[in-house]
Amino acid sequence: MSVIAVLALDGVPGHQLTAPALAFATAARHHPTVAYDLRIRTGPGFRATGGPGSFHVEADRGLEGLAGLGGGDTVLLPGHAGFREAPAPEVVDALRAAVAGGCRIGAVGTGTFTLAATGLLDGRRAATSRRHTAELAGLHPRIEVDPEGAAVADGPFHSAAGVLGGIDLCLHLITLDHGEPVAIETERQVFLQLHSPAVGLASDASADVAFNAVTRPGSAVEPTTRWMEANLHHPLTLTEIAAHAGVGVRSLTRRFRAETGLTPLQYLLRARIQRAQRLLERTDDPVERIAARTGLGTPANLRHHFQRLTGTSPSTYRGAFRSMVADLTWPERRAGADGDSSGHGASGG
Known part of the structure; x- marks a missing residue:
């Protein structure tokens, strides 16, 4: 069973903690060959998620919970309130040790800033929230930043804009693990649940x-x-x-x-x-x-x-799916005109 360890740093957007659970649990619930062990690990000084609607998280382990992870395991690094600041040395050491042990690292949205600060992305391609691409490229000129925020894989490092709390990156990882058909069906079920829990x-x-x-x-x-x-x-x-x-x-x-x-x-x-x-x-x-x-x-x-x-019935399903598409594509078109499709607040989406 593959371990997904979500490293929560102080001020992490709450939806970036819940989105991985939604994506990986949905994949496992509908496919007998899929199994993930999702764990929340907190960094030094963690107090609560960022706003709006901040909430506290009780994690049984901190950075020491990353020790022992290896090949086939993943450390997910969401954004957080202080993403422009240098990460704590313990965080840098833990991420470097995870990579040395064979883990892959996934950075969600502005979590890419924290990963970039470790030096692990130097000379590689990466992605972040679209409104932060120029800032990331300016701070870390040795990184080739994808301007669209699409999921990018370079070696053991995977990053994406963090759409809907990182669902895009989770689906990318599910595709790598279990193939495109599983990821496609997982995406359908996730978005139907988000739009209407009764139509999954x-x-x-x-x-x-x-x-x-x-x-x-x-x-x-x-x-x-x-x-x-x-x-x-x-x-x-x-x-x-x-x-x-x-x-x-x-x-x-x-x-x-x-x-x-x-x-x-x-x-x-x-x-x-x-x-x-x-x-x-x-x-x-x-x-x-x-x-x-x-x-x-x-x-x-x-x-x-x-x-x-x-x-549900076929007619209800068709209506709900088309309503969902309309709800999701309109904000994308509007955001594209504004140059920002991340939909996240300044607290590190």
Whole structure:
């Protein structure tokens, strides 16, 4: 299990502490092969998060909690109120030791300033909040600063603008760890939760809604799942799926459970619903056509399974998704005109 240690320095924006938990927990909740151990570690002199709505954080360990992290583990460094000041020597030593031990470092927003002050980014590319790119480049001329704030990877160092508290950077790390399909599905679920908690996947206890229909690259069942996804509009039986895989039904079921957390038919149904979600998001197709294109047959069948697996109806899902897109793209366009898309306050977003 990969450890994600979030290093909180005094005045860290609260949303940059909660966003990693939202992103990594969402990825793990819907994918059986994803597992993260998220830990909060505080730096010297930590008192509380920055405003508005400052709150206190009880962390069981400070910088000593970074000792022992190694390959496959990550230290996330959010912004904080004093990001323009030189970091405490203990912070510099801890970050350098983490890198020496094989950790990767992720800097969120103005957290890149603190990472830059260690000298670890000299001669490398990095990103920060868009309104702070010129300032970072001026303070640290040996760093090539990305002007757009997009997620940047250079060696073990990963940085991004910190959109919505660092969701962009977390999705970048999830992509590196588990592939683009997992990150895409995680992004959809995260933003639906942010827009309307009622329009995410249902937290049903039944086995067939436990995970999304996503196959790891190189998985033994990947050729079969790709064939299934290409033929969703056809009525596929368990016998036909097993025949394509070249194994018996019992062997196929064991492989699917081990690789995806689902039986073949549970995977097939979840893949059909995910295809329906994409069609609802990206097309104006009526429910009748979506039911046919996904192999669910009738609008009534589509509505039944969609409600059971997502907790909402197709029409409500489509409306909520489009409202979410409108809410998120309008501020981006307005911010682009102003030259600032970070959406964070001066306290270190």
